[in-house]
Amino acid sequence: MTQQLEPMPTDWRRALAVVAHPDDLEYGCAAAVAGWTDEGREVTYLLASRGEAGIDTIAPEECAPLREREQRASAAAVGVAAVEFLDHRDGVIEYGTALRRDIAAAIRRHRPELLITLNHRDTWGGVAWNTPDHRAVGRATLDAAGDAGNRWIFPELGEQGLEPWDGVRWVAVAGTDRPTHAVDATPGFERSVRSLLAHRTYIEVLTDEDPEAYCRTFLAGTTEAAAERFGGRPAVTFEVFAR
Template sequence: MTPQRLEPMPGDWQRALAVVAHPDDLEYGAAAAVAEWTDGGREVVYLLASRGEAGIDTLPPEECAPVREREQRASAAVVGVRTVEFLDHRDGVIEYGTGLRRDIAAAIRRHRPELVVTLNHRDTWGGVAWNTPDHRAVGRATLDAVADAGNRWIFPELGEQGLQPWDGVRWTAVAGSDRPTHAVDATAGLERSVRSLLEHRTYIEALTQEDPERYCRTFLTGMVEAAAEQFGGRPAVTFEVFAH
């Protein structure tokens, strides 16, 4: 059976907010698209629910958090992202609920994006590997917070803080979904996506004994090339897009 052809991502927007659970979540796939967007003059802001402090077994959380924050900021800069914010939810035990929704809705109101990007919110990665609770919680909360941000009565305290409702989000794009609908050509951004992931060197060196650059290049190249069949033969970053 011929795979479903992916549509190009909408291009008529100027501001995006990318919301994920941990440092490195965006670099494992979406960064090549981010590079393409910032090259085109668009503004992308990163919002991370945690500082990834539980992600390195050999570093206690209080030492790990500043390392991962520093690596994330350097990683974002490689693909043209200047603003990186952290919510300080506890890595590994992020809970879906009104507190998380409120924090994300506040960021949406503050940055007023037309596009919101997040990571796979479903239970599995294509039915073959279980997703983490942090990814599921943040992905679902982000999808819900888009509506929260536009409704002045859900979190009225945000209005009292000067964050007025924003209902200008037109799309939410989920990276890493096994049900993609759209894609971004990764040709121009691939090399920078490799360098962006490589900025997480402390994390990667604890994760694998493989040469870090070879590891990053193999993973990201394999991913974008796997999507090419659905995108006219072009290497691509895929998204499941929800219109609002």
């Protein structure tokens, strides 16, 4: 029998989603986010970069504000009002203490019980190589969950008034080939399509297909692929690390 996925934990109120670029969350977990915000949960987005190197035909200084606007509209489509950017340089985000410190600071500010990030491994299911930015941010987020609760790792954060927060109970990784948990995608699916479609400038460069058809086909494919392992329901999947 195919091993079934567990439902995501529900005994939490605040989540912080940390990814490298605009559109990272929309390709993987916007339907889950829509469902969570419907339930009154607070979700904040933190992006390490503004995605300024993502469109070959638009110079970074023009691209950054455009992609930021699209990301804010995308977040609003699934009920997320708070979107923050760290301004690490797109394409060359480095794993290390500076990135861990920035993420730990955000964890201390927002005090989430649930952290969300994107695939931190070298490949996408052993088929395609993952990008350095995804690997760096995903790994740093997993590490920062512990950093945020230890006052001696980044003591300067305490001096800035950011007291330790050891309340992160889970880190949920989207886009993994080793999922353990899932969320029913049906209630938030249409809003997830609108959320991805908000990145229209990027999508129009990425594909010649009609943008809405592209978004709908991609998201339907990923959520329906998980249905066999989630009671026949289309689902957003996560690999959950408990703390």
